[in-house]
Amino acid sequence: MKLKCAILDDYQKVALDLADWSSISEKVDVTAFHQHFNHEDELIEVLQDFDIIAIMRERTPFQKSLFAHLPKLKLLVTTGMRNAAIDLEAAKEHHVTVCGTASDSAPPTELAWGLILNLARQITQENLTLRNNGPWQISVGEDLCGKRLGLIGLGKIGSKMARIAQAFGMEVTAWSQNLTTERTGPLGVQKAASLEELLQNSDYVSIHLVLSDRTRNLITLRELEHMKPSAYLINTSRGPIVNQDDLIHALEKGLIAGAGLDVFEIEPLDEDHPFRTLPNVLATPHLGYVTRGNYSKYYHETLEDIQAYLSGSPIRKLF
Template sequence: MRDARRRRGDDGAGKRLGLLGLGHIGSNVARIGQAFGMEVMAWSQNLTADKAAAAGVKLASSKDELLESSDFVSIHVVLSDRTRGLIGARELGLMRPSAYLINTSRAPIVDREALIEALRSGKIAGAGLDVFEQEPLPVDDPLRTMPNVLATPHIGYVTEATYRAYFRGIVEAIDAYLKGSPINVIGYEGNVITLDMFSRCLELGAYAAVVGGAIMRPKEITFRIVQASAR
C-alpha cells in the first residue's frame, strides 16, 4: 500500500500547462492540454500576443513567470545558440516543488547536471524525458533509475506517417538540389552553406537511402560548395 501511494499520478484538469515554444508542435500540445481541461500558458523569445491568442493560450510576460506559475512545463523550442542551456539551475529553482518538466525537444536545452540535482533534492516533482545528450542513455546513467523520471528512448516521433514524410522530403530536397533549385533551405547565409549543416544533410540523405532500400555510393555523387563573390 505504501508503494502504491507513492506511485499516484496527478490530474491535468484545472492545472496550468506552461509551453516553452508555441510553434507547430507546441500549438498541438496546447490543444491536447486544453482538451484535458488545462489552462495553457506559453512563452518564447519571439512569441507575440496575437499568435498566443490565435492558439487560445495565455502569453506569459516572461520565461520566469511561466516557470513560477506552471504545474507542468513542456519544452517545444528548437536547439540553437539562444536556447542552449535555456533551463538551468536558476530556472529549475523557480519551478514549484510539485511541478514537472517535460523535454521532448533537444537535451542541451536543459542543463543536465542542474536537472539531476533538482530531481534528487526535490526542487521539482519529476521529469518526463525523451531526449538525452548521449543516446542510447548509458546503462549507469542516474536518469535511468531515478524514481521521479519517466524516460523514453527518443521515440516520440517514431510513427509510420512521420517516417514517410521524412523520407519523401529528403528525396524531394536531393532531387531539387541536383536540378539546381534547392528547396527548404535552412542554415543558409548568402550562398554559403556551413560545413556543419552540409554534413547533417549528407547524414540524413544516406540514412534515407539505407532505410528506403536504395543503394548509394558516395563516390558516385559529387557536391560543389560555391562561395558567392562579394558584391
C-alpha cells in the same frame, strides 16, 4: 560508375522499405547502417567512400573535422529544415550541398502528451507492478483538469499542445523570447510576463523550442528552483536546452516532482546514466518523431532530394 549513398542510424531497419530506392538504383547504390557510430573516427572509416549521406536530425554531428575527412561527400540530407549538429559553414567550404525534409508536428506532440499522462497517472509503475503480481493499486494519480500547463515555445507543436491541454480542462500559459499577445490571444493562451513567472505558476512545463545559441542552457538550476516541488518538466524538444547536470541535481534533491524526457545531451545515453535509473524520471529514447507516417515522409523526401540533386536542381537546400 555509380554513386554511393549511406543512410545512417536506421535503428529499426526500415529505411530501405519506406521509399522506392529502386528509382535511383541505376545511378546510386544505397546502404543503410543500423548501428550508431559514437566516435568520429568510426564515421570517417565507414563513410569515406560515400558521395551521399542521409542522416536523422542531430543524431550524428557533422562538424568541420568530419567534413574534412570525407572528400567524396557531395550531398548531405537531414530530417527537418534545421539541424544544429551540422556545421553549414564547413559544408559550404567543402562544397557539400545540404538539403532537408519537411517535418510533421503531430508525432512529437502526441509523445509529449503520452509522457504527461503517464506521469500524472503513474501508468508505467502501475503496469509493472501489475505484471509482477504486486499490490493492486500503488499510487494516487493527479487530475489534469484544473491544472496549469506552461509552454516554453508556442510554435506549431506548442500550439497543438495548448489545444489538447484545453480539451483536458487545463489552463495554459506560454512564454518565449519573442512571444506576443497577438499570438497567444487567438489560442486562448495566457502570455507569461517572464520565464520565471511561467515556471512558478505551472504544474507541467513543456519545452517546444528549437536549439540555438540563445536557447542552449535556457533551463539551469536557477530556473528549476522557481518551479513548484509538485511540478513536472517535459522535454521532447532538444536535450541541451536544459542543463543536464542541473536537472539531475534537481531531480535527486526533489526540487521538482519529476521529468518526462525524450531528448538528451548525448544520444544514445550511457548505460550508467542517471536518467536511466532515477525513480522520478520517465525517459524514452528520442521517439518523438519515430512513427511510420513520419518516417515514410522523411525517406520519401530524402529520395526526392537525391533525385533533384542528380538532375542538377537541388531542392530544400539549407543554405
